[in-house]
Amino acid sequence: GTTSLQMYGREKKSPTARFKNSIGYYDVFNTAMFLTKEADSVAFYHKSKLVPLVESMPYPSVVEALLGGLIIDLGGTSGGLGKQADSEVFRNKQISVAPIICYESIYGAYVASYTAKGAGILCIITNDAWWGDTPGYRQHWQFAKLRAIETRRSVARSANTGLSGFINQKGEEIQKTKYWTRDVRKEKLKANLKTTFYTWAGDFLGVISTLLFPLLLIYVVFRKKNTL
Numbered sequence: 214g215t216t217s218l219q220m221y222g223r224e225k226k227s228p229t230a231r232f233k234n235s236i237g238y239y240d241v242f243n244t245a246m247f248l249t250k251e252a253d254s255v256a257f258y259h260k261s262k263l264v265p266l267v268e269s270m271p272y273p274s275v276v277e278a279l280l281g282g283l284i285i286d287l288g289g290t291s292g293g294l295g296k297q298a299d300s301e302v303f304r305n306k307q308i309s310v311a312p313i314i315c316y317e318s319i320y321g322a323y324v325a326s327y328t329a330k331g332a333g334i335l336c337i338i339t340n341d342a343w344w345g346d347t348p349g350y351r352q353h354w355q356f357a358k359l360r361a362i363e364t365r366r367s368v369a370r371s372a373n374t375g376l377s378g379f380i381n382q383k384g385e386e387i388q389k390t391k392y393w394t395r396d397v398r399k400e401k402l403k404a405n406l407k408t409t410f411y412t413w414a415g416d417f418l419g420v421i422s423t424l425l426f427p428l429l430l431i432y433v434v435f436r437k438k439n440t441l
Contacts, residue, residue: 214243214244214340214373215244215246216243217241217242217244217246217257218241219239220236220239222238223237224237224238226238228293229269229295229296230295240294242296243259243260243268243294244314245258245260245312247303247310258300258301258303258312259295259296260297260314260315261296261298261317262320262323263294263296264316268294269293299326300327300330301330302331302332308333309331309334309404309406310332310333310336311327311336311366312338313327313335313336313337314338315337315338315339318337318353318356318360319356321359321363321411321415324363325363325409325411328364328366328408328409329408332366333404334366334367334368334402334404335366335367335369336369336371337357337370337371339371339372339375340372340375341374341376342374342375346392346393350372350375353375353376354376354378354389357370358380358385358386359384361384362383363409364409364412365407366404367402367403367404367405369400369402374392374393376389377389377396377398378390378398379398379402381402382403388400
């Protein structure tokens with residue numbers, strides 16, 4: 214993981230671009246970098262699902278002017294970051310991996326989009342320091358288990374704080390580090406390229422429930438009135 218910049222010169226090419234006299238307009242990205250044995254072969258993925266009000270803001274040009282000084286820093290660069298439009302899979306001759314950055318791991322359907330594009334293993338990189346010693350970093354680890362079960366993919370999770378470790382395709386912990394402890398772990402993971410039902414269907418239960426809720430609410434209100 215790294216913080217990367219893309220410079221545009223004197224032309225503002227994105228709504229999130231910032232300006233500095235010495236370099237002109239530029240975007241800041243929360244980035245995953247994929248290195249291979251070939252020194253000149255480097256792939257980048259810029260985080261797509263940004264943390265609301267910390268990494269991204271609605272109507273950035275307006276909000277930044279009014280509230281930019283009040284945005285809190287929960288890790289990384291505060292304010293509006295640039296982002297990539299969609300998920301991307303890192304590949305070499307042996308393997309295809311999903312580079313999932315921090316907050317993105319809470320979105321089941323978004324993580325499934327990596328597997329639909331051919332990712333055989335899920336790799337999560339995260340900074341959990343801003344949670345402190347609270348249930349937050351432990352819950353974030355549990356989300357990785359759900360993603361493994363939904364997609365039937367092994368997970369390698371690297372947290373510069375919080376919990377790092379490995380999870381198999383059944384959502385079972387293989388290895389897990391201790392909180393706030395410097396550690397190095399190594400593990401062999403099984404890759405899987407099969408498409409699960411969840412990868413195909415996505416959050417259909419949630420969508421159906423959202424659509425049915427207003428109808429159920431109307432039914433309950435009218436039934437209550439008729440019984441009075």
